């Protein structure tokens with residue numbers, strides 16, 4: 001994870017923290033945005049706010065020209081307040097009530113995702129004259145979170161939806177895909193390009209020429225471990241190469257100018273956020289089957305910062321116990337909920353055997369979906385406060 005390894009400023013901030021908190025490194029996040037723009041020149045980046053709806057993050061990215069992919073009127077309002085020009089914000093959620101659409105329109109948004117005739121008809125009624133892009137369904141194969149079924153439609157249905165849009169006075173402006181979050185394969189991007197090419201060709205027959213393609217989110221973070229604690233190592237450079245070739249192919253298929261949009265969330269923020277937590281207790285318990293197992297209970301877990309701990313492991317650092325003798329332990333959060341843990345069978349972590357209650361623990365690669373997926377205080381454990389560093393980034 002060299003490219004995205006937490007830098008010295010993030011580690012220094014973790015070391016300075018005396019209380020639990022999430023630390024977000026703005027310089028790292030904006031550096032990731034710049035790297036993405038270098039890899040995919042000319043592609044408009046719209047940050048998927050759901051991954052880290054923190055004002056300072058949205059503002060820092062906006063200062064670099066990133067727009068916002070918003071999923072609700074509240075996210076739209078937050079993006080505007082954070083300095084994102086409203087023309088660079090789209091309503092990327094295919095699920096919205098009449099009221100949501102009208103509110104987004106009132107706030108100035110003119111680009112809406114859609115995937116059904118019902119939704120597009122509502123957009124025509126409550127956001128007259130708006131631009132719509134239709135989300136195509138993908139398999140989600142190869143991703144840790146597939147995002148299938150709930151969104152997107154088949155190609156013939158997309159043609160019907162965009163045809164309906166045109167008849168209703170909307171601009172059938174584009175197509176979108178999402179290959180699934182933390183996508184680990186290049187094949188998923190190949191398949192997405194095939195699907196988009198098929199849709200562009202089918203739309204052409206109906207005289208519909210989308211002016212842009214939204215390639216969605218799904219670009220991976222580099223710093224996670226899998227559920228068993230092995231580095232994930234997604235082939236990021238190969239993904240970029242497939243995307244560059246894919247965009248060229250889609251331009252050729254379209255035969256007219258085509259703009260490209262990406263709406264990354266996790267890829268921009270995950271590796272540049274880390275949590276300073278502390279040890280609640282290292283305990284060893286013998287089970288009815290006679291097995292004795294160590295459990296490391298932390299002050300934060302699934303319900304306050306580590307929502308995705310059932311699918312990935314965040315690397316742990318014990319800053320006051322480097323090089324210490326370790327025991328294999330299941331890592332778990334502080335609540336009375338059994339989901340609040342790493343994989344108890346295969347996901348054992350090497351934990352210094354002499355850690356004591358109160359000792360600091362750092363959890364790396366926690367920048368994505370930590371603030372947004374936190375509960376308001378399940379079991380009385382408060383959401384983690386956050387600190388941003390590297391503001392000049």
Ligand SMILES: Cc1ncc(COP(=O)(O)O)c(C=O)c1O
Pocket residue numbers: 048050051069092093147178180181182216217218219263264265266267
């Ligand atoms: C429409 C849309 N765009 C972008 C994203 C961000 O995805 P990721 O964090 O995998 O980049 C999501 C995630 O759920 C999404 O639903």
